[in-house]
Amino acid sequence: MSTTARHRHATSPRTTASRARLFTAAMDLVGDVGPDKVTVDEIAAAAGVAKGTVYYQFGSKNELIRGLIDHGYSVMRDELLEPASAPDPMEAIEGMIRETLDFLDEYGSFAKLWHSEMWLVESPWGEQLRQMRREILALICQSLARLGASRSGIRPEVFAITLFGATYITGMDAKLGNDEIPTEDRVAALMAIVRGYLS
Amino acid sequence: MSTTARHRHATSPRTTASRARLFTAAMDLVGDVGPDKVTVDEIAAAAGVAKGTVYYQFGSKNELIRGLIDHGYSVMRDELLEPASAPDPMEAIEGMIRETLDFLDEYGSFAKLWHSEMWLVESPWGEQLRQMRREILALICQSLARLGASRSGIRPEVFAITLFGATYITGMDAKLGNDEIPTEDRVAALMAIVRGYLS
Amino acid sequence: MSTTARHRHATSPRTTASRARLFTAAMDLVGDVGPDKVTVDEIAAAAGVAKGTVYYQFGSKNELIRGLIDHGYSVMRDELLEPASAPDPMEAIEGMIRETLDFLDEYGSFAKLWHSEMWLVESPWGEQLRQMRREILALICQSLARLGASRSGIRPEVFAITLFGATYITGMDAKLGNDEIPTEDRVAALMAIVRGYLS
Amino acid sequence: MSTTARHRHATSPRTTASRARLFTAAMDLVGDVGPDKVTVDEIAAAAGVAKGTVYYQFGSKNELIRGLIDHGYSVMRDELLEPASAPDPMEAIEGMIRETLDFLDEYGSFAKLWHSEMWLVESPWGEQLRQMRREILALICQSLARLGASRSGIRPEVFAITLFGATYITGMDAKLGNDEIPTEDRVAALMAIVRGYLS
DNA sequence: CATGAATGAGCATTCATTCAT
């Protein structure tokens, strides 16, 4: 309950071991079976805690999942922001693409959740996820703008969507077992489409 | 309604009116709230039939949804196959992109379902959906091959994924209310990335 | 609907092929899974007729089963009545025992139904089955009375129950796969208990 | 209700009050209407617990009934084992007969269930019930063997079935309202048939 | 902090019955 300054993490004293275990377990399970088909029982069992602990720590299943989303998004934004500030705009774009592929590799469960629930009009997290999408697109847009105008007259707002989609699906594809495609090849294909945009 | 001799039914005997009504209702509802959150009661009510009719016609909720997937995929493949056979390979690609955007506009619910459940390891339709993905990628690959080799050395198999993702996300974006972007702009952005691939 | 005299069977003109097929199918299925777990669908399918035919012929599932019971009981009574009229009382008893074992061999499904539902206070056929039991016990009592009084003072009404139970369970046992016990051995054991009664 | 230190629970931790209440309620209802016609709602209501408690405690309706069977059988076997160890073999048999009649008086619901489901090839408890029958027959066989050989050459395995059936049906008969027959008369009739076996 | 027995609203599914043909 104290509000004294904390140096490292914004996390509250509530970040107990149980909380962390539940987070990890929930992320894995949601990624495998989806948010509706996981049960609180399964999450608690996978985390090795009692079911009541989920409610003590998160209040509800939906809030637990909201926590997953918040955390995933904060990681993603942080990872994108760093390369975005590179002096060379082309390097910035490439850095963002690489970071996105890395992120999807590690946070695939978050990504699945994002792209499933974002389209649903009645999802408990729909609005939050659509807002996240807008912010990410805006960030991409800014980086594209630094490249200068497309010679073909394609608007950055439009191409941002295209680039985002290409990167997202390319990154998720790696999770379907297509390991034989090296990351470098994926990056090369994505950089090629950026050149296509500029040409 | 006439009772004059009929030599054949206009549709298969199983394709009764109830069946068709359920199909439409289910597609809409699944697109809005996802397969897990729709109830059979809601589907039946929306179709204007009794709940038992769902089970008489489809056997289970999962089988009804499987029917939706089968039907959606068969439409999509048919729509892609037509432009794919255009003599000019660049026109073929552009035709396929246009058809995909059109298809996503009309069958968005199918697409949401596809890209939600495809990644789940435990989905009742997961394997079916992943197989569909493989077939679509193969079709794109063939069309890319007709364009000749990429000057940058990008493999068609890799770029097929990228192009597919870009087109899918670009098409779905239109369903989030971004109507101010004309379809022509979206096509232009997608064709640009194809040129990037070739360059 | 005609009421003209019929020479052979008491069966009405309603005894169509469908009716007979349903009877046989229902008897077998009820014997295997019990009256509550068989469905009208299964019975109709096993009989090779449509479900509606069951209702056309019998009016309801319960009435179909009532028909099974009526028929089974009428056969059983007829088969018991014949040996019961033998001049020698001991031969009469032995004949009844043999006929009962034969009957149980062929009409085991009827017997299972009888001894399951007879004890249930809410069975649709409970009262009918309990009445059948009373009649059978009365018949056994009469035959026992012809043997003269038990030297041990056991009342025929009491022993009738015992003898009936012994014969019933002994006969049903043969249906559990204990074929290695010859029928003669079973008859011998049952006749022994009759001697025990008299001694 | 005291919170003083308790060194052990009087019952296993799983044997909560709810569990016991459900057991009793289920036994009564199953005996009256049979396992298929009782609903979980009725059982829960009769036990004064919520429906979910049935599933929390037993997992399914079938498992609840399996619990009933296990418990009933364990009581029956214990009650039979005691008299079976009497030094005099004839007293042992008579004691077993008396105990069986007592048991059937109190556990009639269990007995009805046993003898309904035992014969069904598709019962969820069929194999368990048939195994119980084998064990009981083996126990009777052992006691018969101690009497010495039957002078009429009847095998103990065959007579065990006969004796078991006679006792079972005689005991159940009392539950049909034939209270005018004293238990002593029933025992006398059953002991008479044992003498018939020996003679 | 944490637990787990208990809850009950909600849901998928079954199945006897009806009825238009």
Place this chain on the structure above:
DNA sequence: AATGAATGAATGCTCATTCAT
């Protein structure tokens, strides 16, 4: 005489949530 599509009440089961400890 027979059919089978359609029905909807009934039922077994799930699972997020509560709460006493």
